[in-house]
Amino acid sequence: MSSDSLVADQTDHPGEKIAVVAAGAIPWRIKKDRLEVLLIHRPRYDDWSWPKGKLDPGETVPECAAREVEEEIGLRAPLGIPLPPIHYHVPAGLKVVHYWAVDVDGAALRPDGKEVDSVMWCAPEKAAALLSNPSDRTPLEHLVAAHARNELHTWPLLVIRHAKAKPRSSWSKAEGDRPLAATGTRQAQAVGRLLQAWKPPRIVTSPWLRCVATVAPYAKAADAKVKLNESLTEHLHGRSPHKTANVVEALFDKERAVALCTHRPALPTVFAQLGRHMNSRLRALLPANDPYLTPGEMIVCHVSHTKGKVVAVEQFRPFDD
Incomplete structure (x- = not known):
């Protein structure tokens, strides 16, 4: 949608x-x-x-x-x-x-x-x-x-691509410290407002600055618990994508609302793991082509408490500059 x-x-x-x-x-x-x-x-x-x-x-x-x-x-x-x-x-x-x-x-x-x-x-x-x-x-x-069908009582699992960061070409320091661009800062505010529609009490994110800054406005406004996970960074995903997939899989264990924020290169692995929890019709709704999501865009998966499966998928872009 x-x-x-x-x-x-x-x-x-x-x-x-x-x-x-x-x-x-x-x-x-x-x-x-x-x-x-x-x-x-x-x-x-x-x-x-x-x-x-x-x-x-x-x-x-x-x-x-x-x-x-x-x-x-x-x-x-x-x-x-x-x-x-x-x-x-x-x-x-x-x-x-x-x-x-x-x-x-x-x-x-x-x-x-x-x-x-x-x-x-x-x-x-x-x-x-x-x-x-x-x-x-x-x-x-x-x-x-x-x-x-036992698909009404659900909890949301949200996947967010971090907001727009400063260009790599203009950044000479550590990649993990590359901050959001001015547009990205506005996108992060929009992401924060949109997340209020699902009110996830916890966020799992890459510890790199551009991801943390993307979820910060919501985390502060909602007093959400933020967990940093190195396996969601570009570098660790490149070396061990199965560990990124394990992070996604672990989100299903607690059966309560959660948002995940990561980088474009990790999104195919994230979506592939999500796809294991849904039927083919819903898998077809997941982004399949690079860049998968635009900066600040998100996927919302609704997971049935009874079935433990994703029963609905939505996609939203909260901000266009």
Whole structure:
């Protein structure tokens, strides 16, 4: 999934330019062994819907979804698996709304009272009947199907290529000390904002300065634990790529959200190891050609708690200079 799609890819609107981009989520929980989803009521429209809203300037789609969920129902929770976007026409033209699943996980909800005056937990079947916009049933159906396959309860594993560094040709000191360029510093800030959508509590990174500086804004803002691993550097990967693969494999052991930051030459090894934990359809979504990711770009793998396998893959570039 790209964060900068401007053309509809649905058969209902082939090639039509998108005029309005929005994002939101379907909050869910398990109560008495049954799946429930959260509908919101918007007094302005007198409708039942999911938390969602339009992108702010400079905002990525995941950031928008996380922000809207917090603003409308007071929930600060990481995004789960992506759900199919919906397309429909508004006065400005074609509108697309990107959706994610969000596990409420027992958190208290606080509707803002203005945009959302009430919420309702209900079974998916009841929600489908109450939704005012029939298009909103599409992401709901996907969420229900994912639950049936044990692919709804997941944790995110994120892979980040470090932000843009100063050119090698203009750096005469130790390679590990080569810092970010001015563009890279701005990219690192954007990476930090985007990571808030998944809120990983730990980061595993190459100890080289350009990687550490890329994850530093997020680590500071989120008080995330940072672990430096030499096997993620260019030099050690070149000598022992299997050790880089072992670092990736170890991320699956703890079954909780984590971000990994490394260098372009190590990315093929990282993706190959990730590919061992997913089916062929998802493996085809992983970058296969050099440079694999642009500086500051990231891959998000959603890993099923039940299956221990990657069940969804996303790709985002948070900053373009």
